[in-house]
Amino acid sequence: MNNGGGKRINGGTEEDDDEDDVNGDLDAWERTYTDERSWESLQEDESGLLRPIDNKALYHSQYRRRLRSLSSIATAARIQKGLIRYLYVVIDLSRAASEMDFRPSRIAVIAKHVEAFIREFFDQNPLSQVGLVTIKDGVAYCLTDLGGSPESHIKALMNKLECSGDSSLQNALDLIDGYLNQIPSYGHREVLILYSALSTCDPGDIMETIQKCKKSKIRCSVIGLAAEMFICKHLCQETGGIYTVALDESHFKELILEHAPPPPAIAEFAIANLIKMGFPQRAAEGSMSICSCHKEAKVGAGYTCPRCKARVCELPTECCICGLTLVSSPHLARSYHHLFPIAPFDEVPPSHLNDPNNKLQRNCFGCQQSLLNPGNKPGLFVVCPNCKRRFCLDCDIYIHESLHNCPGCESFRHSKPVISNEE
Amino acid sequence: MAPAPSKLYADDVSLVVVLLDTNPFFWSSSSLSFSQFLSHVLAFFNAILTLNQLNQVVVIATGYNSCDYIFDSSSDLNRSFENGRMPVMCSSLLQKLEEFLIKDEQFSKEEPDGRIKSSLLSGSLSMALCYIQRVFRSGALHPHPRILCLQGSPDGPEQYVAIMNAIFSAQHSLVPIDSCYIGAQNSAFLQQASYITGGVHHKPQNLDGLFQYLMTIFATDLHSRSFLNLPKPVGVDFRASCFCHKDTIDMGYICSVCLSIFCKHHKKCSTCGSVFGQAQSEVASASDKKRKTPET
Secondary structure, eight states: OOOTTOOOTTOOOOOGGGHHHHHHHSOHHHHHHHHTOGGGGEEEOTTSOEEEOOHHHHHHHHHHHHHHHHHHHHHHTTOOBOOSEEEEEEEEOSGGGGOSSSSSOHHHHHHHHHHHHHHHHHHHOTTOEEEEEEEETTEEEEEEEEESOHHHHHHHHHHOOOOOSOOOHHHHHHHHHHHHTTSOTTSEEEEEEEEOOSOOOOSSOHHHHHHHHHHTTEEEEEEESSOOOHHHHHHHHHHTOOEEEOSSHHHHHHHHHTTSSOOBOOGGGSBOOEEEEEOOEEOOTTOEEEETTTTEEEESSOEEOTTTOOEESSSSEEOTTTOOEEOOHHHHHTTHHHHSOOOOOEEOOHHHHTOGGGGSOOBOTTTOOBOEETTTEEOOOEEOTTTOOEEOHHHHHHIIIIIOSOHHHHTBTTOOOOOTTOO | OOOOTTSOOOTTOEEEEEEEEOOHHHHTTOSSOHHHHHHHHHHHHHHHHHHOTTOEEEEEEEOSSBEEEEEETTSGGGOOOOTTOOOSOHHHHHHHHHHHHHHHHHTOOSOOOSSOOOOOHHHHHHHHHHHHHHHHHTOSOOOEEEEEEEEOSOOOGGGHHHHHHHHHHHHHTTOOEEEEEOSSSOOHHHHHHHHHHTOOEEOOSOGGGHHHHIIIIISSOTGGGGGSOOOOOOOOOOOEEOTTTOOEESEEEEETTTOOEESSOOSBOTTTOOBTTSBOOSOOOGGGOOOOOOOO
16 A cells, blocks of 8 residues: 655655655654545445445455355365375565565565465474475575474575575476475475566476476466466466465465465375374483484483384474384374365355244354344354354354364264265 | 453453363262262352452353353353352352253263263363354453363263364464363373363362362463463373274374374275375275274
8 A cells, every 4th residue: 555645734845755754754643544544444335325344244255255165176076185295385586576566575575474384384284394495596496405394494584585686487396396206105296486576587498397397296386476477377277286466465475375275186196105103202201311303412301203212302203313204193183174174154045034933043152142233133144054053254264264173063962064075 | 241441451360161071971970979069160160250350251061962151250140249249150050050951961862871971072162262262352352261171071082083173273372271180081182182282181189179179270370370380291192093993003104195093004095995005096985984083
């Protein structure tokens, strides 16, 4: 939002250099008018009277549209999800990333949201691994190798954020193709490119590289920050990824976080396999041992590898000594909600709102909030298709985005849950 | 529902959502009778409400067939301060509890077969978390919520996935889940819940002194806990159980498609039907996708 109202109220000459100072010289009440523009949040209703925009209903309808589009993809066929993912995030550090159309600059916004994305990614996919690749001066560099610890990636990213030169898609894809060919066959290979530039300077034929990626079964997705480009669209279509272009910072955040939950997996892409894993016990409180990750003596609070009895500090990890993947059962449990999703709740058609028979459930089943608007008019609510309990809009969003349990279905022993994948 | 916004919420104002186990199968065979238990617990609620004028207590009953809200100390019916006396809560709580138990029994369809059955902990946890989200939405000034499970029934393995979902959601919203287990064996679910969310788990040894355990361990607000020496988690067992034998295992094999756990090498996954070592050309059939849940 540009600062069009930067005029000094008490007159005086202004130069363009003073634009930045003008904001600082405005009083607080003046800043409210230049920054917030509260008159833009008014709407006219059918009789021409002003009323404020009902943000809650707007937010909820956007949320439901997104949920419907996601669930329609999932229920079209009984689609599996790729739970063990090996994802490379490609960050474009070319000249275009230092543009300031995103405040304070594109690269600052990208870095902030990549950090949030990495944490959310490991939260939803604890058995997966992430690597970072940067493109600078036309050359692609591997910033961090594939690893399962979010802190090491974030620390490495925050150190190297200088932008210069051109961007090269082909170099990045070639580099990643080399790395991803070494991972086990049961893993799903993915690339997420955050592209700020409007061009790509490649040493050879990028179409060949795209075909090579397609043959290696790497799913490439791109989030553009500038404008839509044909080559990105072609890459995503060929490899089965998603291409989106961000309109502003909050849209970019939404787009990048959409890549955190596991995407529908294409069955031929990964070979199903049994992976040997260990479930270490917590070491006793006062025990002293040399931990294998930091190579120093530590007291208590660690885990013991069941195969080689080495001590590791945190889970999930790979034992440094014998190479066994070590996890705890909650890590596996974090992914179970992807396998057993709950059905989206049904909206109630407006004709039923005034039905006098529906006096039974006046409160939302989850939070006990009244479903009636002030004045005893019926408000908006949704209904679970299995247990037929009513929920308010906020509980609907919380249940589907965070909780993944329907309180109504869980609170009644004799209701039969229907898994939404089955039709 | 919220008090006047001019009141400042200090760090030690708490909202305690109590999940009370009312499973008749457990209480009929427990050494502590349900009425004795209620007397301890009601005194505990009164004590929490006196610790700070702005404290709130919400009680959800975890029944055998259903769960429901029993009591909310912030609702208008329960706030009758007259001459500084305690709010009249006991009678309304007991009345609603009795109505709930009568309704819960009417849902029963099967004959009990002698084994103590589990109560619907996942349902009441989910309802508690929805209520807490509503408190978070109510504005910048709100009490610090936490959940206290008073549970005696054993863990129900069919609820594992739902309980883990609730635990992770509580961890994400920074809501600690305390648990006081008064049954015979140990409850692995509650131990894990308290460990993951940063709450306190305790199994009192002497149930006659239940009120004392509740007051010394579970009554303090979250801010003051950093100054207290509360029971530390000892030996929380995070090992998984294999799907085939339900044994606890140290090392196992995980199906890369559906994350089912097996103790021995198999050719085919029994949950999702994937054949190992081959690229799949078809998606698994619906009959194999049963909602099998592991036990811990």
